[in-house]
Amino acid sequence: MEVSVLTAAPGPDQMAEARAVYAAAFGQAPYREDDQQVTAFSERVLRYAAERQGFRFITARDPGGRLTGLARAGRCSPTSSARPTASPATG
Numbered sequence: 880m881e882v883s884v885l886t887a888a889p890g891p892d893q894m895a896e897a898r899a900v901y902a903a904a905f906g907q908a909p910y911r912e913d914d915q916q917v918t919a920f921s922e923r924v925l926r927y928a929a930e931r932q933g934f935r936f937i938t939a940r941d942p943g944g945r946l947t948g949l950a951r952a953g954r955c956s957p958t959s960s961a962r963p964t965a966s967p968a969t970g
Contacts, residue, residue, distance in 0.1 A: 880947075885936040888928035893938070894921055896946040927953055 889897060901920050905912040912920075928934050931953035939948035 881940045
């Protein structure tokens with residue numbers, strides 16, 4: 880498995896692959912996300928890459944080079960709506 884960490888927005892080809900992996904994972908129960916929600920994921924990734932300090936986009940590829948997993952990360956600001964949930968979980 881090859882793991883890569885991007886510190887900037889994924890390019891168009893990478894984003895298309897990420898959309899496909901995201902749709903495959905979250906299109907099934909219990910999430911059942913549709914194309915509109917997959918598009919929202921893509922837009923969030925690009926927006927966070929532009930706006931958030933510490934942005935990371937992590938991808939995992941199988942030995943054949945196929946994208947099999949992904950994650951995004953970034954710092955939460957003190958006023959972030961995610962902070963009340965994230966802070967206790969990180970100690």
